Amino acid sequence: MKLNYFLSLLFVLKASFLFAQNTYVLEDKPVQKIEDFEILMDKNYTFEQILNDSTLEFQENPKSYKFETEEYCWFRFSIQNNSAYGKEYYFSLTPKINNLLYYYDFDDEKWKTTQAGLAITDFKRIEGIFSVYLHPNKINTFYVKSKVNELNEQEYPIYLSIYIYAKEAYENKEQFIVVSWLVVTIAMLLFFIYNLYIYFVFRDNTYLYYLIILLGAILYISAFSDVFNFVLPFNFYNIGINSNGVLYAYTTRDILNFGFIWMILFGYIQFTRSYLQLDIYFPYWDTILKYLTYFLSLFSLFAIIIASFKSLNIYYSLALISNLFFSIIILMIFSVGIMSYKNGYKPARYFLIANTLPLLGIMSIALYLLVYKSSSSSIQLLPHLTLLSQTLSFAIALVARINLLKDELKEKQLQAEILEKENGEILARNRYIELENEHIIADMATAVNKEIDLQNKIKSEASQKTELEQKIEEEAKQKADLQAKLEANQRELTANSLYLYQKNEMLTNLQKQIRGLSYKNSSTQNKDGIKEIKSVINNDIQLDSDWNNFKIHFEEVHPNFFKELNEKYPTLTKNEIRLSAYYHLNMSVKEIATLLNINPRSVHKAKSRLNKKIEAIDKEN
Template identity: 40%
Template structure:
């Protein structure tokens, strides 16, 4: 090799050795994680990775911060020594949720490997890296600062290295806890949906809403929506102190899950305890508390996710305070319902105690530790609150079913009693209908009988009139014969035939015969039963002729007609009537008087 080339190579090796000595070397330990705060920084000027790796003209600044307004990208270089003989697998992430690319050398393939990470990627900030045993491993990170470039503040992100086995165990615990919680929630949701379709009870529908909200909440709390959904979006803000605040789909759905949970819980409380009818004041408090909470929670979430303004970081504490107030209000409503002996209030109070306690602890935890992040989502308070809520409310709902069954049995007994009363009423109604039919039939028969009697009465009346007319005609004929014999006597006064005298006597007697009277009396008593008997009992002093005269007047014969029937003068009839009226003490009235 020419001396010039040897000299050039030695100078390069010297520069590299000086550079390596100057740069901090981070050594792995038995700790599960390692945080690196010192590294070399180089603003990117459209460099390729090969240039960064091999160029001798590019100079990394030691422990420099990243000026977001100076460049779109920054390169970070760090050396990590693995003193152990075996390769060590680590997970690398940034303390600030920025998009970046990790480059490291893979000894098995003898190639440099790169992984993308950050809010815009599905892995959300963590990438795996293999560090070779007994080797100083050089790592490069290309950090994208364009999302926060408009703020212009300098940043100094820490690089966090966590052992793969620790990361995977923590991740497995998160997945297992999430899967168990989701499985329990879905199982109970399906059961409640089935019960709702069977009973049409609004309580089960409200509880189903709570469980759906819990599914959304726990999934967003664990930041799993970016893995389950094929899309994602985010907003990030840089604070003056160099910290960042990011808001993505998981953060937004975390608020939506809370709104769904407390909407369902409040409606469940109102429906279960029937507060609208039994506790109207508390019902209004619960209703307006829900409206207020939705007004505090939803608009800031929408404004923040839309990138208009980052309200969520300012309103998060008020959201959790509102959750505390709603929890206390629900608990106090349950106590009041229990004291007033509202149906199943005791079971509902017991069912709410544990979930409200854990929900309160969760709200306080968020107030102290802010919202969960991708690296700070290992708290099991939400799972405990949800699981306790599932099992305690299951007891309350079973108790409600038992109470409903008891009420149904009571209703069945009441229905049976009502059915028996209805059957008895229908039987009585049938008897009344039959009795009415019998009465109507009897009335009809009586009516028919009365019609027959009326017809018979009219016939007898006509016979009476006819009989009276016959007597009248007979007496008139006898009177005419008498007059004719009298005329003969006047024509032949000197002839005194003994037969004529006998005929006169017979005619005179014939005018007073009672042969037709008996027939008249028979028809009269058919029309007016017991007439003469009753009249005699009231006026026993009446003679036969007076009875006959009263009967003629009773059938409305005129004075002239009676005079013709009795073969006397009308004046004699009037005199006889006057004597009869006097004898009857004024009880007799003739048709003319009527």
């Protein structure tokens, strides 16, 4: 009996000694790598067999392994906690596709399981992470059954590794990531809500594209921080192994990032077109950026589909091309901003200032991903800071743009007031001339009557012929003076009427500009003033009536002129009829050129064309 007890004790001590050689002694470090583990290729073993069958031999850590036909692989490792206190740790095991962990609960005195990996939806931010409790002053043994059949077709062997993370350090890092995401997201949401209100008030497309950028930035940061893993009930993945044996995965996060980057760049391009008014100042570049958005959409859709169903090497090639393409788009946007600034477009200065820091950040991310092909903790906050700075700088640029629009609106209002004043003066002068013409016409009628009376007196009073002839000559001279004065007044009326016509056209254009500016102005302080100016301008615009008034006054002195001219030369244009009227008033070339605001040489050419046209019509008749 004692002999059997001794042999059993000896066996246990020997087994403990052999097993202790593969035990990792826990250290006080935030991150530790376990290399003392063993593996066993699965052949449909049960856990009871793995636990109790001594004929199953685990082999020591081979560092890397090329799986060919295996479906599962067993891992075994032990961690010795020499502390008097139990400690909670997190650990990950590569490959982390679908891992089933077996651990012994000393409190319940039984083995328990938990599962994690890319193929498992556990609503955790990071896939493949296990939470374990290391009992004090004990050797804690763990078994992991890892599904490896998806690695059989890989070209390179995979590097096997186990890392453990101290709970406090790991959770502090997780908390930092989540809190930083939450702070940036809340800040962007506040900007989004505020600018959404501004958009609904003014319906300015620039704000609409800014909202698209904000929404894309919020979603991109959420995907970049793996926040969607908390809520998505599924997880898509496509794995690959590089030449260094490192396992990479194209997951749901990467698909979402492609879509959200497209949203940001789409809004970016459209924001640039609207903010810089490229359709007005640079229509060529506006067309290029317009079609660039179509190409960007097709390219992003193509990249998502191809990378989802093909090998991961194709994804890396697409990522390389995408980052280069996105960088070219950003540089193109920046170049257009520089061109607008050089051409004197004032808002372009604020556009460049607002875009410099975000563009540098986006370029840094693109270049980093281009070189390292994956994100790491070293750039975890770079997208947050870049997109947040973009949000703030764009908001500042929009405010600066509004201030510029206010200044431009004030300048247009001042021009409107000056033109309104000049228009009033011209109208008063025209009214005075009309009244004076009425008196002249009345005096001319009186003179004609007197002339008739004198002629009658000549017939009836031969003896008073000489005296009457003198009176007739005086009346004729008076009539000639009145006629000359009438013609002078008619020329002045003509000039003023045409000037009024041009002023009204300027007021009409100015009215359109003020209306466009008032829609883009986010301030409501000048709305009443703008409405009052619009009303005054509308009342002062008399485009058609002024020319008709001119014709009426002209025909009072030259009856049937326009009627006879149209009957004799029906093919004359409106401008040719007007030119004929000016020449009929014996106006000089210089006076006509001044009225029409053209070069005297152009008046000569117009007169020559008119004479040729009249001669041609005369020959036909």
